[in-house]
Amino acid sequence: MKPRIAVDMDEVMANVEPKFLDLYEQEFGRKLNRSDYWGKKIYGLREEEKYLRDALFEKGFFRDLEVMPGSQAVIRELMEDYEIFITTAAMEFRSSFEDKYDWLQEHFPFLHWKNFVFCGDKSVIRADYMIDDHVNNLEKFEGTGLLFTASHNAYEERFFRVNNWEEVRIFFKELKVNA
């Protein structure tokens, strides 16, 4: 049996940052710089917090997110040696289910729905590797966690960090070489 990789959606396969920045600019009339939110959640900024946070609960929010560069090619490549499960903490957002499902079917048609998981607490996931931007998911994971860089985890040092999908590719390529 192939070893299994659990891959998070938001901020790993789907790029949420550009959407937040657009919403912010539309609403507050100014462009955020990376330095404004680096080390924090974008929707954790003071006065704007509620506006951006509320957007997450709207139908459609998760439907038109950009695909994270490289994710399609690297996931397809990893499928040769690994079982890939998409594990997303969708349960907080009832309105996100169909959007996330349609987004996956559109952008990752080579994945089977049997391998989609919408959950809340990710400690329920059984896998060998987990690629995720949220430290609390990796903390509870029994396998090897890879921390995908996002603004809110920028200063975290407890997990192996991957800054982009090319680094994911290299991580698993080196595993194979050293096997």
Next chain:
Amino acid sequence: MKPRIAVDMDEVMANVEPKFLDLYEQEFGRKLNRSDYWGKKIYGLREEEKYLRDALFEKGFFRDLEVMPGSQAVIRELMEDYEIFITTAAMEFRSSFEDKYDWLQEHFPFLHWKNFVFCGDKSVIRADYMIDDHVNNLEKFEGTGLLFTASHNAYEERFFRVNNWEEVRIFFKELKVNA
């Protein structure tokens, strides 16, 4: 940390059988007897198969299912000693997500959404116990599986069988006594 029980929805928490029987009677003008479908899937009957199977894909199908007798009381009781995760193979049915979510919130308001899991292949579930009516889910499970009786598993003998929620209660009570 409490041990964890993964609980299936359809035919375990939610009673699908009466709905299928009603649909069958409405469409084909005759009541099915248990002997007509015992040992099989109700929607696996010859000529009617497609009609009942299609119903599963309609919005609303999963929203008004009866609550399986005893499931609420026993799950609430088990929560004292166990972490309960609801693990349902919803991914085949895009239209079921919101229905299943709303159904859980209505009938099991004491469960947190963090503990809901909508998935396909349940081998991704990490738990100590799994209560499920589908043998293929229990086969792939690494913990202890309890087979909840449904027509399609009536002659299965490989797993510990529970015929109703009272038997689930007794199983875990005996575990506690013998611990």
